[in-house]
Amino acid sequence: MLETIGFIGLGVMGRPMAKNLIKAGHPLVVHSRSRGPVDELVASGATAAGSPAEVARLAPIVITMLPDTPDVELVLTGPHGVVSALRPNAVVIDMSSISPAATTRLAAVVASTGATMLDAPVSGGEIGAVNGSLSIMVGGDEATFARMQPVLACMGNPERIVRIGGSGAGQICKICNQVAIGGALAGVSEAFALARKTGVDVARVRQALLGGFAASRVLDVHGERMLTGNYAPGFRAALYQKDLRIANEAAAANGVAMPATALVAQLVNALVASGGADLDYAAIGTVLFGMAGIR
Amino acid sequence: MLETIGFIGLGVMGRPMAKNLIKAGHPLVVHSRSRGPVDELVASGATAAGSPAEVARLAPIVITMLPDTPDVELVLTGPHGVVSALRPNAVVIDMSSISPAATTRLAAVVASTGATMLDAPVSGGEIGAVNGSLSIMVGGDEATFARMQPVLACMGNPERIVRIGGSGAGQICKICNQVAIGGALAGVSEAFALARKTGVDVARVRQALLGGFAASRVLDVHGERMLTGNYAPGFRAALYQKDLRIANEAAAANGVAMPATALVAQLVNALVASGGADLDYAAIGTVLFGMAGIR
Numbered sequence: 001m002l003e004t005i006g007f008i009g010l011g012v013m014g015r016p017m018a019k020n021l022i023k024a025g026h027p028l029v030v031h032s033r034s035r036g037p038v039d040e041l042v043a044s045g046a047t048a049a050g051s052p053a054e055v056a057r058l059a060p061i062v063i064t065m066l067p068d069t070p071d072v073e074l075v076l077t078g079p080h081g082v083v084s085a086l087r088p089n090a091v092v093i094d095m096s097s098i099s100p101a102a103t104t105r106l107a108a109v110v111a112s113t114g115a116t117m118l119d120a121p122v123s124g125g126e127i128g129a130v131n132g133s134l135s136i137m138v139g140g141d142e143a144t145f146a147r148m149q150p151v152l153a154c155m156g157n158p159e160r161i162v163r164i165g166g167s168g169a170g171q172i173c174k175i176c177n178q179v180a181i182g183g184a185l186a187g188v189s190e191a192f193a194l195a196r197k198t199g200v201d202v203a204r205v206r207q208a209l210l211g212g213f214a215a216s217r218v219l220d221v222h223g224e225r226m227l228t229g230n231y232a233p234g235f236r237a238a239l240y241q242k243d244l245r246i247a248n249e250a251a252a253a254n255g256v257a258m259p260a261t262a263l264v265a266q267l268v269n270a271l272v273a274s275g276g277a278d279l280d281y282a283a284i285g286t287v288l289f290g291m292a293g294i295r
Numbered sequence: 296m297l298e299t300i301g302f303i304g305l306g307v308m309g310r311p312m313a314k315n316l317i318k319a320g321h322p323l324v325v326h327s328r329s330r331g332p333v334d335e336l337v338a339s340g341a342t343a344a345g346s347p348a349e350v351a352r353l354a355p356i357v358i359t360m361l362p363d364t365p366d367v368e369l370v371l372t373g374p375h376g377v378v379s380a381l382r383p384n385a386v387v388i389d390m391s392s393i394s395p396a397a398t399t400r401l402a403a404v405v406a407s408t409g410a411t412m413l414d415a416p417v418s419g420g421e422i423g424a425v426n427g428s429l430s431i432m433v434g435g436d437e438a439t440f441a442r443m444q445p446v447l448a449c450m451g452n453p454e455r456i457v458r459i460g461g462s463g464a465g466q467i468c469k470i471c472n473q474v475a476i477g478g479a480l481a482g483v484s485e486a487f488a489l490a491r492k493t494g495v496d497v498a499r500v501r502q503a504l505l506g507g508f509a510a511s512r513v514l515d516v517h518g519e520r521m522l523t524g525n526y527a528p529g530f531r532a533a534l535y536q537k538d539l540r541i542a543n544e545a546a547a548a549n550g551v552a553m554p555a556t557a558l559v560a561q562l563v564n565a566l567v568a569s570g571g572a573d574l575d576y577a578a579i580g581t582v583l584f585g586m587a588g589i590r
Contacts, residue, residue, distance in 0.1 A: 100493070123507045123508060124507065124508075135503065135506055135507045137503050157506075159506070160503070160506040160507070162499060162502065162503045163499075164495060164496065164499050164500060164503060165494075165495050165496055165499070168493075169493075169495045169496075172489065172490060172493050172495045172500075173490070173495065173499075173500050173503055173504075175486075175489060176486035176487075176489060176490050176500050176504060176509075177486075177503075177504050177507060177508070177509045179482055179485050179486040179489065180479075180482040180483050180486045180504055180509035180511075180514060181482065181508055181509045182482055183478045183479055183480070183481040183482020183483065183485065183555070184475075184478055184479040184482055184509070184511055184513075185478070186478040186481075186482075186554075186555035187474055187475040187476065187477055187478020187479055187481075187482075187555060187556075188475050188478065189555075190474050190478065190551075190553040190554075190555055190556050191470075191471035191472075191474040191475045192471075193551050193552075193553070194467065194470060194471060194474065194542075194545060194546060194549065194551050194553070195467060195468070195471055197549050197550060197551045198395070198463075198464075198467050198545075198549050199460075200459060200460050200464045200467045200468065201459065201460055201464075204457060204458075204459050204460070204468075205459060205467075205468050205471050207457065208430065208432050208455070208457045208459060208468055208472075209468075209471060209472050209475055211430055211452075211454070211455040212418045212419065212430045212455070212472060212512075213418060213419075213472070213476055213512050213513065213516070214471075214472045214475035214476050214479070214512070214513075215511065215512045216475075216479055216510065216511030216512065216513065216514075217507075217508050217509070217510045217511065218479075218508065218509075218511065219475060219511075221508070247489075250489060250493075251485075251489065254489065254492050254493050255492060255587060255588060256485075256488050256489050256492045256586075256587040257488075257583065257586040257587060258485040258488070258489070258583075259481075259485075259558055259562075260478070260481035260482060260484075260485055260555060260558055260559070261482075261485050263554055263555055263558060264555070267554075288552065288553075291551075291552040292550060292551040292552060293550060
């Protein structure tokens with residue numbers, strides 16, 4: 001019999017991740033703010049819990065998959081929170097993308113109860129969550145990581161479940177991922193804006209660039225979105241805006257200057273301001289196209 | 296007997312490109328400002344010409360591979376320039392990376408003599424030039440492109456010799472290439488600055504990111520340079536500075552805003568200002584590391 005897992009946060013990502021744990025044979029205890037996803041998981045075989053504390057009472061492993069830092073703080077350390085009821089030797093795995101500084105603070109609170117916390121943010125989007133092929137970037141101690149690897153492997157590609165370092169290192173790596181993508185997105189958007197404005201065939205430019213040093217998954221996948229104008233998410237601009245807010249906060253907190261990331265964050269602000277919050281974040285391209293006077 | 300080719304500009308790139316034309320069996324007429332490279336090519340079987348005009352008198356195909364826009368203007372339209380002596384039906388192939396606006400002007404001057412000009416800037420660096428595996432982005436008319444393809448194939452990878460569009464489109468595509476790379480470079484540099492400053496293992500971050508959406512040749516190759524601190528060029532920062540100057544000029548001339556490219560250009564300015572002109576352009580990373588107080 002596999003261990004019981006508690007799962008808190010049944011949004012676009014959490015729902016399919018939780019289902020993959022059930023498929024793998026784990027008894028699942030779930031909690032979420034909205035009733036619909038809970039009912040959906042109960043129909044798939046999960047047990048509903050009335051609070052985060054109840055989840056912690058019933059499960060030795062508690063996974064959180066929540067939108068933002070305050071959500072994780074509330075669920076772990078708020079009233080009827082996970083920390084108030086953690087079992088001895090329990091493991092908390094926070095798979096949300098949140099502040100690395102808050103993560104190390106929360107990990108210390110969890111440790112004070114005798115339990116252990118891993119930060120394990122993911123990339124790969126809804127498709128990766130559904131297919132169980134997420135990349136998972138883990139921070140925390142090595143022994144706990146090793147023990148939790150089979151659990152994480154129910155949700156991610158085993159080759160891409162990597163321990164980056166101690167507590168918070170997973171969140172730092174996730175920020176690095178979003179920062180690297182942001183620069184690439186801005187570069188591709190500006191290149192396409194110039195090509196379009198000068199009447200040069202953008203599809204041929206993309207094809208030529210994919211054969212050389214400018215080759216990237218961003219040019220390939222998001223470049224294709226910009227070509228066709230199909231900005232169905234994918235990954236919503238509003239969530240990318242949140243990730244870049246965390247990136248810029250981490251830059252300030254750690255004494256790092258990220259001028260390009262700051263610029264990309266402003267482009268995302270412009271996208272969201274013009275009604276693009278629910279578009280795929282590749283729609284940053286439309287901001288640059290608009291600045292060049294092209295639709 | 297293959298056609299005689301004139302080759303003007305025997306720098307780091309031009310020298311190996313010219314040698315590959317000789318290897319392919321083309322009689323070669325060469326001209327360059329400095330004597331050394333001319334002697335080297337003559338030793339390999341080329342004929343030396345006294346001026347660009349003399350090259351044009353001796354060869355029905357004239358290739359230029361020069362550092363910057365004014366160099367190409369001088370060689371083509373200056374005193375004893377190529378245009379003064381072009382044969383009927385000659386083809387000028389400018390493989391330099393220069394201003395697209397100047398390119399279309401020069402192409403019109405060449406056309407007024409009854410000859411044809413292609414713009415055919417390359418990417419792939421010195422290694423690509425030596426191996427004959429350059430990517431070549433071509434602007435100009437389709438028939439001339441088709442006729443010149445076997446000549447270009449002596450210097451580039453046939454799969455990556457692409458006609459992008461009419462005159463100037465090759466230069467626009469080259470700018471797009473440098474712009475896309477610039478964004479990716481800035482993103483990777485900032486990600487690595489954050490990881491290093493927070494004590495997170497950058498090699499593991501790079502490896503994790505290569506498995507996901509942040510994957511790019513820049514992260515792979517230039518990320519490796521940043522890890523090891525080996526900034527032997529490769530592609531010199533001074534040349535990238537020139538390419539970004541052309542990019543920003545093209546943005547202004549065509550009514551396009553490129554804020555990220557402007558930022559990258561400033562980072563390159565900082566690199567060059569601190570003595571990095573002859574380092575590989577991946578050394579942009581050191582500017583961000585310096586801004587974060589790390590060496």
